[in-house]
Amino acid sequence: MELQEKITILSGAARYDASCASSGCSSDTPRRGTGNTSQGGICHSWADDGRCISLLKILLSNDCRYDCAYCVNRSSNPVPRASFTAREVVDLTMDFYRRNYIEGLFLSSAVNVSPDHTMEAMVRVAEILRNEERFGGYIHLKIIPGSSPELVRRAGLAADRISVNIELPSSESLRRLAPQKSKEAILAPMKLIGAEAGVSLVERRKSRKAPRFAPAGQSTQMIIGASPETDLQILRLSQGLYQRMNLKRVYYSAFVPVNDDNRLPVLAAPPLLREHRLYQADWLLRFYGFSAEEILSDDAPNLDESFDPKTAWALRNPGFFPVEVNRADYATLLRVPGIGVTSARRIIAARRFAPISPEGMKKIGVVMKRAKYFITCSGRPFERTDQQPARLRQSLLLGDGTEAKVPRQLVLPGLG
Amino acid sequence: MPRITLHNLLIPIVPNVPTVPFSKIHRRTPMNKFLYDGTPEGLVSAIASILDGGGDPAQAHLAVRQDTLFEEGLFLRTDPAAAEALFQRLRQGAPDAVYTLWYFMMAEVDDLETSLLRYIALAFEHGDRVNGYLTHADVKAIVATARKAGRELHRMKGLLRFEQLRDGTWLARMEPDHNIIQPLAQHFSKRLRGQTWFIYDVRRRSAAHWNGRDLSFGTLEQFTRPELSEEEKAVRQMWQSFFKTIAIPERKNPRLQKSNMPAKYWKYLTEKQGE
Numbered sequence: 001m002e003l004q005e006k007i008t009i010l011s012g013a014a015r016y017d018a019s020c021a022s023s024g025c026s027s028d029t030p031r032r033g034t035g036n037t038s039q040g041g042i043c044h045s046w047a048d049d050g051r052c053i054s055l056l057k058i059l060l061s062n063d064c065r066y067d068c069a070y071c072v073n074r075s076s077n078p079v080p081r082a083s084f085t086a087r088e089v090v091d092l093t094m095d096f097y098r099r100n101y102i103e104g105l106f107l108s109s110a111v112n113v114s115p116d117h118t119m120e121a122m123v124r125v126a127e128i129l130r131n132e133e134r135f136g137g138y139i140h141l142k143i144i145p146g147s148s149p150e151l152v153r154r155a156g157l158a159a160d161r162i163s164v165n166i167e168l169p170s171s172e173s174l175r176r177l178a179p180q181k182s183k184e185a186i187l188a189p190m191k192l193i194g195a196e197a198g199v200s201l202v203e204r205r206k207s208r209k210a211p212r213f214a215p216a217g218q219s220t221q222m223i224i225g226a227s228p229e230t231d232l233q234i235l236r237l238s239q240g241l242y243q244r245m246n247l248k249r250v251y252y253s254a255f256v257p258v259n260d261d262n263r264l265p266v267l268a269a270p271p272l273l274r275e276h277r278l279y280q281a282d283w284l285l286r287f288y289g290f291s292a293e294e295i296l297s298d299d300a301p302n303l304d305e306s307f308d309p310k311t312a313w314a315l316r317n318p319g320f321f322p323v324e325v326n327r328a329d330y331a332t333l334l335r336v337p338g339i340g341v342t343s344a345r346r347i348i349a350a351r352r353f354a355p356i357s358p359e360g361m362k363k364i365g366v367v368m369k370r371a372k373y374f375i376t377c378s379g380r381p382f383e384r385t386d387q388q389p390a391r392l393r394q395s396l397l398l399g400d401g402t403e404a405k406v407p408r409q410l411v412l413p414g415l416g
Numbered sequence: 417m418p419r420i421t422l423h424n425l426l427i428p429i430v431p432n433v434p435t436v437p438f439s440k441i442h443r444r445t446p447m448n449k450f451l452y453d454g455t456p457e458g459l460v461s462a463i464a465s466i467l468d469g470g471g472d473p474a475q476a477h478l479a480v481r482q483d484t485l486f487e488e489g490l491f492l493r494t495d496p497a498a499a500e501a502l503f504q505r506l507r508q509g510a511p512d513a514v515y516t517l518w519y520f521m522m523a524e525v526d527d528l529e530t531s532l533l534r535y536i537a538l539a540f541e542h543g544d545r546v547n548g549y550l551t552h553a554d555v556k557a558i559v560a561t562a563r564k565a566g567r568e569l570h571r572m573k574g575l576l577r578f579e580q581l582r583d584g585t586w587l588a589r590m591e592p593d594h595n596i597i598q599p600l601a602q603h604f605s606k607r608l609r610g611q612t613w614f615i616y617d618v619r620r621r622s623a624a625h626w627n628g629r630d631l632s633f634g635t636l637e638q639f640t641r642p643e644l645s646e647e648e649k650a651v652r653q654m655w656q657s658f659f660k661t662i663a664i665p666e667r668k669n670p671r672l673q674k675s676n677m678p679a680k681y682w683k684y685l686t687e688k689q690g691e
């Protein structure tokens with residue numbers, strides 16, 4: 001098979017993977033080698049779906065033994081199959097990197113022959129890149145559930161980031177839709193990675209020469225909308241992963257129906273808005289000091305369609321507002337809808353010089369369309385803040401308080 | 417971040433500034449309008465003269481000399497030593513402001529001299545906290561301009577494309593809005609240090625060259641792109657296939673693509689050839 005054709009098959013099979021980040025970790029590059037990793041993530045291109053391309057995201061093989069209901073590559077699907085040799089992936093990575101097409105490689109694979117067989121082949125790609133090509137760019141390896149601890153260790157030593165897909169938000173769903181994968185086979189490598197990374201950090205504090213273990217940390221991904229879990233269940237799961245497993249990132253991927261299967265829901269369109277809201281809520285967990293229980297409750301376990309999760313929280317907690325921008329501390333500012341990390345920092349930096357006026361807020365770049373309902377500047381409100389909750393909802397919805405349009409409907413090919 | 421010198425600020429912009437001995441300006445000049453020769457070094461030196469001469473930055477105006485008959489204002493000659501002294505003092509008192517100044521210079525704007533003067537005066541007064549004083553119109557103007565340059569630099573680190581030539585060296589062409597070739601070349605001297613390459617700014621005819629050990633800068637008056645290597649064509653095709661298939665067909669979104677990657681950058685993007 002031509003290399004070109006393999007690329008088409010094996011990048012096409014990898015495209016539903018949500019994670020694109022190649023971010024935030026510096027590396028000691030071998031002196032004569034090629035490449036480094038950069039702080040703060042560089043995007044090299046944007047694909048036709050508008051997503052950032054920073055890595056050669058590809059499968060080593062799509063020839064799968066397993067039969068997960070939601071997956072294009074499942075063994076019962078009649079799709080063309082292909083597998084790369086290690087050399088082919090190494091050369092592609094180097095050829096693309098030298099031209100500045102990419103930050104590095106993101107290698108995943110279907111389960112070919114056995115988990116260990118596949119994992120070993122993937123680890124070999126990373127090891128050739130590091131040891132023979134002296135490649136200093138970014139490498140992200142997916143861990144195949146069920147692969148041996150030894151291979152997980154080797155993967156962590158060669159890669160910047162490793163990840164195990166949690167796939168679905170509950171073990172019942174996993175049993176139903178991905179019967180060959182077990183919760184244990186997923187959680188065991190996650191725990192191992194967390195432990196090894198911790199050991200490496202301690203060792204490196206003693207000696208800079210100690211080996212680095214997945215210095216960019218561990219992430220995971222789950223499919224949203226293929227199974228019946230609520231958003232609260234999903235956020236609780238993520239919260240646990242951040243707090244107990246020390247994960248860097250959880251990715252959510254709106255379920256795109258690619259197979260006919262009576263175990264799967266029939267959706268008019270992939271739940272893109274829900275995916276978007278989950279990312280917003282996830283952001284609140286990681287950077288804004290919210291807990292899953294503040295964002296959702298057992299009575300209202302799903303995220304609001306009309307409002308972003310922070311605005312929804314603000315509407316439920318009118319007692320917290322208005323917030324006085326010239327006095328509130330950082331954590332309080334962050335709770336104001338429309339004020340993000342950057343705006344909060346800017347407010348604090350600017351008010352050291354003089355109290356900030358309403359015009360000043362605009363000058364320093366705070367977007368006021370939602371914030372204006374929730375703040376005062378030296379006691380002066382922007383909008384009548386004594387509005388009844390129902391009225392406030394209306395203003396936010398009808399006025400210019402709404403956010404940029406999020407795609408709800410997909411334009412299907414041929415129908416658009 | 418690399419260590420910046422005044423030299424960094426000046427190199428890419430105007431190479432040969434004639435140096436004229438510094439003449440001290442009158443302490444109590446009745447006018448508060450000042451002119452300089454339009455070079456970056458002249459700008460820094462003029463700011464030094466005004467601040468050292470005890471001028472009130474909040475009242476002063478600084479602009480490029482146009483040499484018209486009716487032009488009013490005191491012309492400040494370029495004094496490299498004064499420029500250097502101001503720069504050193506700024507680096508001591510407000511290192512972040514030096515980065516802002518560096519990025520500001522990349523923007524090559526020529527109507528913000530007065531704002532720059534006031535910004536630097538405030539930087540001496542407040543140190544690095546000055547960059548947070550965004551409610552001040554002059555600070556805002558300088559910081560926003562510098563930020564735009566910084567954003568394009570960051571973007572170009574991803575969008576620059578290297579092509580392999582017949583003789584095995586590599587070439588990357590670009591037409592950025594800001595004069596970012598110097599920090600961009602520094603970035604690639606770390607990333608692609610095993611290759612020999614050129615970066616060429618087509619709009620400014622300036623070039624950076626990395627020979628595997630050292631970085632040098634210059635200008636190229638005549639430029640024709642040499643032949644590409646055989647391998648280059650094959651790799652380009654593979655990249656184009658990858659680019660096409662990695663997008664999720666059910667989620668096509670050309671508007672989002674364009675807002676992230678404006679069409680002005682497509683000219684040299686391998687994956688956007690023939691669109």
Ligand code: SF4
Binds near residue numbers: 064074178
């Ligand atoms: S193991 Fe992976 S590739 Fe194979 S069917 Fe399941 S999800 Fe798809």
